[in-house]
Amino acid sequence: MATRLAETAEHSSPEEFKKHLGKYYVVFVALLCLTAITVGVSYLRLNRPLAITVALIIATVKAGMVAGVFMHLISEKKVIFAVLILTAAFFLLVLLLPSFTTFESSAV
Amino acid sequence: MDETKYGFWFPPDVSVHGRQIDSLINIVHWFMLLLFVGWGAFFVYCLIKYRARPGHTASYLPPKAQFTKVIEVGVIVIEVLLLFGFSTPVWFRYKNHPPTEKDALVVKLVAEQFAWNFQYAGKDGKFGKTAEANISADNPVGLDAEDPDGKDDIITVNQFHVPVNKPVIVQISSKDVIHSFNIPVLRVKQDAVPGARIPIWFQATQAGHFELGCAQLCGLGHYRMRADVLIDTPEDYAKWLAESAPPPAEQPTSAAPENPQSAPQK
């Protein structure tokens, strides 16, 4: 019963499936290293905009790995991507538009 | 106050930029009426002509209707015209080309729960520094007593004297909640947001006694947050300035006219 279970996923059999476990460990180590890097970079006291971009790039890479590998987004179906892209668009809207509007306000 | 001039449609317009706003509103309403009557006529025609009655059956095929596309494009064209032909130019000119502080009367306004406190620079043309710390019942704008510029400042509560035919800049702020500086006859409205000082300007074209109201809900006294707007001829304005100027130096606190409002409750 367990073997048939494994077939439903794209991996063929438990042994086959075990080979795929390797990538999770790789991602795990990569995440720890990137965390160390981002903390290390923060000690360099870079100027404000550079520090923000570096930290954001590292965080996005880490997030990409978690989402892509751990959450199997790489092999996910089209309908999930459609929802996520729509959400990403509105996420950016809610993140940036209020600040732009307040920044440009004519308050003296 | 001449009550007869207020009716169902626009109240009198006594500001320079008011004419553009009124014309835009009128044009938009003509466009709306045109659309509504056109739609309405076709709508009623369909209801009558295609009502169910013996011998009349519905037609399965949709009518070949090109004219809806024409109407659609027409609506889009008119909206673009309204937007970039009328609204944005008026708004850009209003926001980006205010009168310079040199030739305009600058008035600082601090709205509070249920009263408007106006601060005029007085003869020296300079405003005294104000700080929230020294706001009290008889010092509503928190004028700094030691500051020499502030000695001749005139503080009025719910009395807004403005010279006619002269640009006026009002720097609007609030000390507690959001209010909204609204003078319908001058076609002026601006939220008074605490923590920010937002300038607006207008130029009155006609002397008279008008009203200023609060347009943003600000608590239980929101409805009675009314002030008198007195657009004076130059002589009257000069006379008022002289009368209400605080007596020179030895009087430290500004002799603001007694605050008619009782201490405003929260």
Added chain:
Amino acid sequence: MSVHAVHPADAAIPHTVEPHPVTGIPNPKFGIWLFLASEVMLFGALFSSYVLIRTQAPHWPPEGGLSSEILNVPLATLNTAVLITSSITMVLAWASCKMGRIDRFRLWMGCTIGLAFVFLIIKYFEYTDKFHHGHFPAFNNFYAVYFTLTGLHGLHVIGGIIVNTFLLTIGTRLWKTDPEQFTNRVENAGLYWHFVDLVWIFLFPSLYLL
């Protein structure tokens, strides 16, 4: 032919377990991704408020100094490592189900829950340390943003703990009758858990390091 041991109403709902022929996913996975989409908007609004308040503030943190001096960065780095580890143990718990090893599942899921508790305990120390110095959320907007964002994230961690504990204890009964549905449930709990880790991955640098 074992009928689902699930609620009778569920039995009649197609695609509760087997994927939909067109979309290729079962209902619960689609549902959890939609839930994560709404969570993205929730934390998006909180980050938007953080960005707006911070750009408006004359200087940040209001009392001067650097956020990395006020907040304990080494402890937070450890916390990030704890959460990342709990993510990998979650994946291994799911993988154990895939390989039919319910005992390994219990081990890895237990680790995930344990690490989640470690995360909360570290947060507890961080919070109490600030409270000792009188730095409550009302102290200034830096602490208000810090406590609100990490507090709400903490609540999500607690939510994850509750779901994972259910799966580890009562939930495993489903393994005997319908292992495939149980594996899907573990996977969906995993998706939620990775999302909570993902939020922390953005929260950590923006609050502590910038």
Added chain:
Amino acid sequence: MSASTTHGHAAAAHAHDAGHGHHELPFWRKYIFSVDHKVIGVQYAVSALVFLFFGFCLMMLLRWQLAYPGQPLPVIGKLLSESTMPGGVMAPEFYNQLGAMHGTIMVFMGIVPLAVGGFGNYVVPLQIGAPDMAFPRLNMASYWAFLPGGILMLLGFVAPGGAAQSGWTSYPPLSDIATTGQTIWLLAMVLLITSSLLGSINFIVTIVQLRAKGLTFFRMPFFVHAQFVTSFLLLLAFPPLEAASVMQLMDRLAGTSFFLPSGLVISGEQLHVAGGGSPLLWQHLFWFLAHPEVYVLILPAMGIIAEVIANNTRKPLWGYRLLVYSAIFLGFMSFVVWAHHMFMTGMGTTMSTFFQTTTMIISIPSVVILTCFIMSLYGGAIRFTVPMLFATAFLPMFAIGGLTGLPLGLTASDIYLHDTFYVIGHFHYVVAPGTIFALFAGIYYWYPKVTGKQMNQTLGKIHFWVSFICINGIFMPMFWQGMAGLSRRLYDPTIYAHGRAVQSLNVLISWSAWGLAIAQLPFIWNFFSSLRRPKAAENPWQATTLEWAAPSPPPHGNFVTPPVVYRDPYEYSVPGKAKDFSPQFAAGEA
């Protein structure tokens, strides 16, 4: 081992009353904590109608003060407590409570649960041929998050200091320093938002995953498309308000100052908070939700109108695909227009131009949808049944609502019209003669499906005509009040000269409002008395959509045999067919 094909399983569920193959549910599991989408739909609809009526009564009280400022209310004035109506005369803070709670109750506890919770839950699974919603227990959870939220909101009235009184928009700093009623408002809002969030997940998964065989995306009735777009609005727009409510709760309870700028002086004393917050932040997050929210109010109504118009013109909808694309475009655009509510907060020229442009763009899909509806009348054989009366009245009323949005969307004219009674007239025309008339049409249209009994048509016509006259009597004069410059939310408008000039209109509006209340009596009587009328025909309106394939009222599991869809949703008057309607579920020759 995998479970038998669930379709076969559902087929076994043909027993009319008992559930399929399992024991009969106890009363409380069948009607109170039920997981059947139909029972939950009725629960949502009935509680929403009760809340709607309560919100309506608040408005009737409020109208007394506006029509006769300062005069004691004859009877009811004595009944209410001294703190709210001292000596029968309404206190200003109670007036603000009535205004704030009227808005909140009608929007979040009246129309959304009726349109999405009630109609959506009941009709969508039936119209796509599904046995139930994708997550029945999540569906139950969403109702049982809604009801406590609704009751908690009403409990605000007994809180010390009364209910929330900072408007349904609760702008800080006023809402931050308000009495405890505001905290209750925030907690109730979090519950209501969670309910809508859970509901929207259920709808999207159901519509995508559980459609019957043959029911492709463009064969779904427009009502299902409208609910699909509405669910995405609920899913993605609500969380930011939940975050803002959490922040305002922190402001009020933990003393933070997210929305409190520094240096506030409240009634004479310094406010001892850290400061540095921004009041406009709340407005951004609130209107980020509230504008998609108003499209959540109108889209299901458009869905109902499409169903009723197609059925009663005996003709396929004109431009069905145009309608679907417009609804989707409307849903997307509703996320980028929100700041046209904030033109007067000192906004710069670039952002105000951006939001003016998006506001003009969003008017296009509404115009297209309305044109499609009116073109659907052309060439039909229009039966003026009661649902059709309401749907016919919806079209011009919604047109007035939409058109009066134009001067408000342009910044220059908004300077004058912002926060006046013109705005009140604008959004009420879209919501009252718009959405509520569509919901009445829906009730009359689907009542035979829900109860198996037809409602009395003459009582329906009386209800329609009196409501139609009174509702226009209420909202049309408001445009003139707005043009005269009368601000909204004023406890006593006669303080201002331009208020006194239009005070006579206030009396007309108030009497129309009380007339509208009387007009609802025949409806309420009709709604309950029709339960005892004889059994109606299986498909009384001779409709083509899938919900009429199931018996009325449908058993648990809905369809006797899972329906198969053969054609488009509105195949009426197909040439060469015996009957003038060919249902989607009927095989080839019907």
